[in-house]
Amino acid sequence: xxxxxxxxxxxxxxxxxxxxxxxxxxxxxxxxxxxxxxxxxxxxxxxxxxxxxxxxxxxxxxxxxxxxxxxxxxxxxxxxxxxxxxxxxxxxxxxxxxxxxxxxxxx
Amino acid sequence: xxxxxxxxxxxxxxxxxxxxxxxxxxxxxxxxxxxxxxxxxxxxxxxxxxxxxxxxxxxxxxxxxxxxxxxxxxxxxxxxxxxxxxxxxxxxxxxxxxxxxxxxxxxxxxxxxxxxxxxxxxxxxxxxxxxxxxxxxxxxxxxxxxxxxxxxxxxxxxxxxxxxxxxxxxxxxxxxxxxxxxxxxxxxxxxxxxxxxxxxxxxxxxxxxxxxxxxxxxxxxxxxxxxxxxxxxx
Numbered sequence: 001x002x003x004x005x006x007x008x009x010x011x012x013x014x015x016x017x018x019x020x021x022x023x024x025x026x027x028x029x030x031x032x033x034x035x036x037x038x039x040x041x042x043x044x045x046x047x048x049x050x051x052x053x054x055x056x057x058x059x060x061x062x063x064x065x066x067x068x069x070x071x072x073x074x075x076x077x078x079x080x081x082x083x084x085x086x087x088x089x090x091x092x093x094x095x096x097x098x099x100x101x102x103x104x105x106x107x
Numbered sequence: 108x109x110x111x112x113x114x115x116x117x118x119x120x121x122x123x124x125x126x127x128x129x130x131x132x133x134x135x136x137x138x139x140x141x142x143x144x145x146x147x148x149x150x151x152x153x154x155x156x157x158x159x160x161x162x163x164x165x166x167x168x169x170x171x172x173x174x175x176x177x178x179x180x181x182x183x184x185x186x187x188x189x190x191x192x193x194x195x196x197x198x199x200x201x202x203x204x205x206x207x208x209x210x211x212x213x214x215x216x217x218x219x220x221x222x223x224x225x226x227x228x229x230x231x232x233x234x235x236x237x238x239x240x241x242x243x244x245x246x247x248x249x250x251x252x253x254x255x256x257x258x259x260x261x262x263x264x265x266x267x268x269x270x271x272x273x274x275x276x277x278x279x280x281x282x283x284x285x286x287x288x289x290x291x292x293x294x295x296x297x298x299x300x301x302x303x304x305x306x307x308x309x310x311x312x313x314x315x316x317x318x319x320x321x322x323x324x325x326x327x328x329x330x331x332x333x334x335x336x337x338x339x340x341x
Contacts, residue, residue, distance in 0.1 A: 024146070
């Protein structure tokens with residue numbers, strides 16, 4: 001799926017993935033692909049800046065650790081992030097419901 | 108050489124990171140950003156190797172999955188602009204109020220009359236205080252706005268915030284100079300009002316420079332985003 005189609009929803013997708021538990025960047029990308037059955041095949045390079053931006057907003061918290069001699073940054077959802085995710089879910093339900101109504105309505 | 112078509116040359120993971128480092132320019136925490144990207148690229152290449160690809164092909168595929176470097180660099184630049192705008196807002200909010208309040212209090216304590224003999228009365232400084240309150244409120248709003256920017260945004264709230272702070276700081280400096288051409292504390296002993304004036308000028312000047320820097324970063328990020336949009340449209 002083209003990255004432009006996901007634009008505007010990436011925050012919610014990342015927050016939803018992290019709702020299951022802390023994860024590092026690659027694990028987040030893998031989980032996105034798994035949950036979407038491969039449909040959300042985003043360029044991996046778009047995910048890392050988005051994670052940092054969510055961290056700046058206080059919605060996730062990143063911590064460094066060392067695994068197999070490599071520095072690894074793991075992100076966890078914060079309380080503010082959970083509230084933001086709930087809000088995103090509500091907005092998405094309203095939006096997708098409206099679009100469905102229009103698309104499925106026969107003339 | 109492991110082949111990853113970038114349009115210019117074939118690159119490996121470390122070459123890609125070097126290219127990204129160059130495109131990011133100076134950026135706070137750039138080393139950490141690159142370490143995270145390196146970790147992700149190695150993880151991706153490892154996954155391809157486990158799936159049966161040769162090491163060279165796995166690395167190539169990991170780099171291909173990473174996507175366009177310009178787009179990634181622009182996303183990081185957008186984030187830098189948002190961060191700069193937040194810091195500007197934080198400096199403007201309390202900083203501006205403390206600065207002007209301190210100036211006014213010091214002036215009163217010293218028995219001086221703001222703007223005496225210059226045609227600018229003390230009410231001008233009261234008006235500046237009101238402007239400061241509005242700027243603080245705008246800064247707080249800006250912090251909320253920039254924190255919730257979406258991926259690929261051109262950081263419009265950040266640019267507006269920086270432009271507002273630039274105008275506010277410039278107006279303060281101009282008014283203070285018209286009121287009383289700056290009496291920098293060149294003499295000794297240093298009086299309270301001299302110190303207050305000097306600190307005020309330095310703080311406002313600092314905010315002016317910060318806002319200017321934010322605007323410059325914003326323009327750079329905006330150009331990068333436009334370039335990406337143009338290249339995506341080709």
